[in-house]
Amino acid sequence: MSKSLASIQLRAIAEPAQQLLTLANWYQIENEDHLKPGACPLSEDGQYLCFFGGELSEETILEILGLCERADIEVSRLALYQPAADIAPGLVLYTESTRDVRAPIRTLAAQCGLQGAAISQPPSLRKPGLLVMDMDSTAIKIECIDEIARLAGVYDEVAAVTAQAMAGQLAFNDSLYQRVAKLSGVELPLIQQLKDNLPLMEGVAQLCAVLKAHHWRLAIASGGFTWFADALKAPLQLDAVFANTLEIADNKLTGKVLGEVVDGSKKAEVLKSLTTQFGIAPRQTVAMGDGANDLIMMAAAGLGVAVHGKPKVVEQADAAITEGSLTQLLYLLSVPV
Structure with a gap:
């Protein structure tokens, strides 16, 4: 991930009319200065890094991406998602890395005032469980x-x-x-x-x-x-x-x-x-x-x-x-x- 990743133009999430990132849609980190719409990750070998428990902002997302970079966690895609109307949107990143990053993800999430989890195969609310x-x-x-x-x-x-x-x-x-x-x-x-x-x-x-x-x-x-x-x-x-x-x-x-x-x-x-x-x-x-x-x-x-x-x-x-x-x-x- 490039050091100039922080130059990605993420507009204010709180105002739908100005959103660059649409809820539940994946975006590929294409190069060092912007995102582009991308398909859902198809590989089951990678991990989904979930961040939740507080309000997200452009600054928070950029901080998380920067912290991941410093922790040597290479992220290729991201998405915003909102499980229910009465709770704040969360952020999910996708990494193809298979190393155990549970502890570092919790630590860096806490640095941003959030909670974090790394899940390889998340269960789905859309199926019986x-x-x-x-x-x-x-x-x-x-x-x-x-x-x-x-x-x-x-x-x-x-x-x-x-x-x-x-x-x-x-x-x-x-x-x-x-x-x-x-x-x-x-x-x-x-x-x-x-x-x-x-x-x-x-x-x-x-x-x-x-x-x-x-x-x-x-x-x-x-x-x-x-x-x-x-x-x-x-x-x-x-x-x-x-x-x-x-x-x-x-x-x-x-x-x-x-x-x-x-x-x-x-x-x-x-x-x-x-x-x-x-x-x-x-x-x-x-x-x-x-x-x-x-x-x-x-x-x-x-x-x-x-x-x-x-x-x-x-x-x-x-x-x-x-x-x-x-x-x-x-x-x-x-x-x-």
Whole structure:
């Protein structure tokens, strides 16, 4: 890419009458001083570099292109695209490079006040797909087990174990049994209010509504509890829910978990099973989570997305939403290909 790339005349994006770049149309970086309309990239060997999460300007686009050049990421095409009318346009660049540029793209996007992702084969909103979500700190803003512990007066003890498990420092099953044991004797009416007022993650309801309108299947696979996951079926239009079952006796928690634990391996099994059950192409599957026990499921999906994830999860995910609304997932599903 030439050093004089900054001389490309990009007119103000915010004013359609003055646009040089038309939404959803690809432009080829023809030479050192201008763009020309080009066809959609046909090769599946390259990568799509998505930038989103803020307002784009001519200066921002030029800054991104310059940063890519300095990072030795050769870009041949670009396009603007807008997944929904109520969110700002995003920018996608195409590079034929196959080296792993996830980390540098996130870094240079942050330098521009945006979020970034490098995706080799993006799923398409235009085709049926499957989204499997974690629940705690992903579909909802809280860790339910920690909040129950708060009501039981053992929050600090339980939250410390939760943090270790989510960071991958403690086997999930061991951490689950340890934490649930401390909840013995908690009365169900005490946690009913928590169940009735689960704080949804920003944008998750809107995201699910858009996906359902495009014939996607939705599910939760959670290391949390059916007591809460079942309450999300209606508001999120879920097709399936998988979570752990708490043993209850005399209207109280016994401190035990019933049946098979939904851990990282089980979450991956759930994704594969639903993919087969609903007849979804593997490339059209998305897994979304924040903790270490989501990594196996994310690796098994066509696209694994960290949501406000722990550092280890962000590092290993295909893409990451580190701030803002979950509707931003639509940028990763609406790349014009």
